[in-house]
Amino acid sequence: MCRLLIQTFFITVAVMPLSGMAETANQLTLVDVHRHVQKWISPSKLQSEMEEFNIGWSGGVGAPFGPFSTQPYSDLLKNRYIATIGQVALSDIHKYRGVSGIEDPTTVEYSQMLAEADTLFAKGAIKGFGELILNNEHSTGSPSFQRKAKIDSQAIINIFETANKWGGFVHIHAEDDPESVEQLKNVAAKFPNVPIILAHCLFTANTSLIDGLLRDHENLYCEMSARYASMFSGFFAKKKADKYGWIVFDDKTLDGNWKELIENHPTRFMVGTDTYNAGVNVKKAINDIRNGLLANLSNETARLVASENAIRVMKLVP
């Protein structure tokens, strides 16, 4: 999740490309693997959104700002809501204990969260952990929300142990600085059977880095939420996104290096919106995903990225 100032003053008219490939992209069922819920969307609104945009499954992350139950979404949408655990606990731990709290395996919040995870996994009520925000030094606009924690600290290792035990995924928001990348490699190597989904594909502009990570670790995946142009339509948001190379696609174009990267690793990418507040325009996000990202991939890769990778990796069922 990123927390940038986003201004959405302009409504763009969706331009529908006329090629056969684009037509396919517009028909594909999507899995939104980074759909935050909180006060800004009710379960029934989420349901209509999914129907309107042909989103088969939605979720994969939690309520970013703390105490808020996602149970009503599971109650209504059943398996179509990808329930996770961990984001609320981490938000609270960070708020009250800081970064050292995130790295401390002995806190009561972690014991409670891991015990609850066992119960929920046993019931089949959750699919994984996330979004664990472990490094968002640059990818948040809010200083009080910023943190850089050790991804291979014992506290996070304990989360991986639980994911490993239940066959769940771990969805991590980190950035691409060398320390975080090294720590990610450590957990990826230590838990080869746990799928690690890199939120926003590490917010990196370095496609060679991702290429190497995906080659070296078969359990690493990238999701492309918040890597689309309409997320950064405000002047300052765009300026910052350009500075860090966050934007990979808009409503027509996919960056050439990323196209090559995704086509070289078609089974490793997923899509998402990252609706971290009420201001994120889901309609524009979906338009960018379909016409900028999927329409510029081969039909086979587009199908995998749109839904099939998420269905397989997150073990989604109808």
Ligand SMILES: [Zn+2]
């Ligand atoms: Zn998020």
